[in-house]
Amino acid sequence: MLDTRMPLLSVNDLQAWYGESHILHGVNFDIFPGEVVTLLGRNGAGKTTTLKSIMGIVGQRTGSVRFDNQELIGKTSDKIARAGIAFCPEERGIFASLNVEENLLLPPQIRSGGLSLEQIFTLFPNLKERLGSSQGTKLSGGEQQMLAIGRILRTGARLLLLDEPTEGLAPVIIQQIGKTIKTLKAQGFTILLVEQNFRFASTVADRYYIMEHGKVVERFENSELDAKTETLHEYLGV
Amino acid sequence: MFEIFGIPSQALFGQLLLGLINGSFYALLSLGLAVIFGMLNIINFTHGAQYMMGAFVAWFLLQHFGLGYWWSLVIVPIVVGFTGVVVERLFLQRLYKLDHLYGLLLTFGLALIIQGVFRNYFGSSGLPYQMPQSLTGGQNLGFMFLPNYRVWVIVFSLTICLTTWFVIERTRLGANLRAATENPTLVRAFGINVPRMITLTYGFGVGLAALAGVMAAPIYNVNPLMGADLIIVVFAVVVIGGMGSIMGAIVTGFTLGIVEGLTKVFFPEASNTVIFVIMAIVLLIRPAGLFGRTA
């Protein structure tokens, strides 16, 4: 299928290193505006490293990451964030020395069009109740995840990178996060989602890329899901 | 005149006041060290030299531009803080990825160079600095004489310390600083210019040292080695309070000043060592310091 639209994010021959170890060996994929795209792959395949390379927080990277017609390779991570990308890390990155409100307000607004606090509290009512809580890290795992997602929605970033937002969470909370992703998509956000939980991913994603050994080895649309079940099992071992 | 524990009140309150004065300087200087350490992970051994530079720049402004004490309180921290910014940009930022030890060695070497240069030009006998006219004199409280300038030093230092604490612990800017201390990579990935924040933090910490230097100028002689002597005690204060704790630095600074003063009254022989004895005990019992968080 030939796409005539311009991708919002276009990753080409992306390679990355942690010190001496060569982790990404030429990653290629595109994301179009308004899409939810999922990176799948086993532990250690390089999914997190891909997100970090886009964000500019791995030691060394080469290749091309084009976003909104700008080349991001070689830019520092603060410039990349200001170009309009927001990152929700796998370990959530809630700050222990900040209270809940300070955690929520930490990422600066980089442009207009972000969600208001009211809208964020509509998505995550728990956060509003916990606003006075003294330490961000005293929240439950689920609440911390909501805080980690909630705080990047204010910034006005158009592309959200979410690294395994459902990891280790209870089914009700996973459902709530699924609902949130659909709402965000409806509001025009573009989302790159890293997931191990394929069942969850299949409820929200438009397209999938499978990674193995630091490369993208397979790509398919949500409509091809049934036909690709075999392949998926092979790669993911589920 | 009355006595407390057989000590004349005059002597007791006199030493208490001196202790509070010293405590004001300990607090201001260890606060600067704590702010710098929190953000840069560097133990700033140049701190004493930067305090001395503060006193000298104040002296210089008065001597050559006729700008007095009050002007110096504003101008000197900015000027000396700016030299800190230059040092951070030129040298320190290259060391963050290395062991603590390199920052310590660099700042220590820098302190020796700065002190050497000043001694070369000004000798080591010291230069006098006039107390501002409006703060000369004092109050006779009956049980003791209270010099106005010393009251000013204590009140002003406490104000600066508490304001700094407030900004760091209670404002948006402070939240950014605390977050960047905890996880600079992530904070930067949110679009905050962390390297610039680090540079300005160092400049601010150095500015605090210089401010203390201006306040010290009318009390102590302006002298190239004035910081070298003081900073040894301040490092002990920082070790006792715990590296990186803002309130810890302030409380420990004032408390140890008072403890030192009281020791002078009750057991004068130990007054020069009491802080180091406390440091040794604290290191044995709570290696992270009284207010320090164990990493």
Ligand SMILES: Nc1ncnc2c1ncn2[C@@H]1O[C@H](COP(=O)(O)OP(=O)(O)OP(=O)(O)O)[C@@H](O)[C@H]1O
């Ligand atoms: N900081 C690091 N230093 C060195 N090697 C690293 C570092 N982080 C990750 N790696 C290695 O890079 C490879 C890819 O890791 P990455 O975290 O990107 O995998 P992942 O696909 O996100 O896995 P998971 O599903 O477990 O999160 C792994 O082999 C990992 O051991």
Ligand SMILES: [Mg+2]
């Ligand atoms: Mg990962």
